[in-house]
Amino acid sequence: MLSDATIGRLPLYLRELQQLQRQGQTRVQSGILARRLGFTDSQVRRDLSSFGSLGQRGVGYDIRGLIATIQNTLGSDRAWNVILVGVGNLGRALSGYRGFEQQGFRLVGAFDIDQSKIGMKLGQLTIQSIDAVDELIQRESVELAILSVPAAAAVQVAQKLEIAGIAGILNFAPVTVNQPRSHVTVVNVDLAVELQRLAYAVLRSKE
């Protein structure tokens, strides 16, 4: 019922709606959301109409209702337990990233292979050995992992997480960690890839 393309945009609608709500707004129109996100108003209406009739003709959409519906769809209305695997520079930065907990993601563990890091504090958490990851995943019903280990270790660690029963991996390593017959869902964020996409777009815009 919701297309893949629509789903990809839902978190962005949610973000803008929450921002409007913080600014004290209670209603919004498709054209406003479209302008803020760089979409067409047609697309916004089509996306939002996937949920049924949430708007009022001549008036617009109730922000509170929209937020509730999108959060419910995305699963952002509940808490998710998340672990961090790989406490390098990037991992450390991600562990302190405010945006995660604001959207219901709770960091409940941090893991590394490096013996010298184990036992050190990372915010409220104590960095544990990667060998202890199975136990925590089971005990805390952890469903999501943020993977920020070096590329060379990523595939192996991802396999370990899968065996331990993780359901989803946000992968920052610049390698494909999905295994062919795997049940784990993976979303990849490759920072160098994004910068290359930007460079290409800049190159083209100059022609």
Add this chain to the structure above:
Amino acid sequence: MLSDATIGRLPLYLRELQQLQRQGQTRVQSGILARRLGFTDSQVRRDLSSFGSLGQRGVGYDIRGLIATIQNTLGSDRAWNVILVGVGNLGRALSGYRGFEQQGFRLVGAFDIDQSKIGMKLGQLTIQSIDAVDELIQRESVELAILSVPAAAAVQVAQKLEIAGIAGILNFAPVTVNQPRSHVTVVNVDLAVELQRLAYAVLRSKE
């Protein structure tokens, strides 16, 4: 000639090809690349055929030639000067990210508003006041900026960068920084959005 969808995949082909090359391979087939990236072999051939005939029927593609062609297309065969704007936790991690310079991106400046950070070292660089950004952009012909300032400051800083003549922004702030009639190209990486997309996918896979 190259579709948007193809362009989005080029950096991923490049990444896998470089990895295969490091492993000593000189040739690759569409099916191999497809399996490694989770695409269909049909899609790989269609994407690569956009460049003309680079493969040999019955044999496959020459890795070196493919890399050269893709790098040339993406502009990865030349150096890009990049500045970092916003030296918080995330900015610091990004400044040390190896993947950037490996793909031809050279960090030539780091900027912040926080007076207490100005003058401090960040690797080889000295953190400068955001007020000095115009001068460096001009002097070093900086085309790309990595923007990792707090959401509340992002739009304003992005405008400043635009006026200073930056061509592209890799935006990590969870807000839309594109201005309607702007000439700046923006690629957004919203970490919370990616985690929400993952959570949604996990939710659906359990049904």
Add this chain to the structure above:
DNA sequence: TAGATTGTTAATCGATTAACAATC
């Protein structure tokens, strides 16, 4: 009522895929 904006249609546009002739 008059003005505004949604929800939805129908057309268009773009991307993916299976299949296979071409050819190494």
Add this chain to the structure above:
DNA sequence: TAGATTGTTAATCGATTAACAATC
């Protein structure tokens, strides 16, 4: 030659858009 794999076609699938009747 026989086997393998590309390049390309044609069909299908999915996403976007303009337009406007419905309706607040």
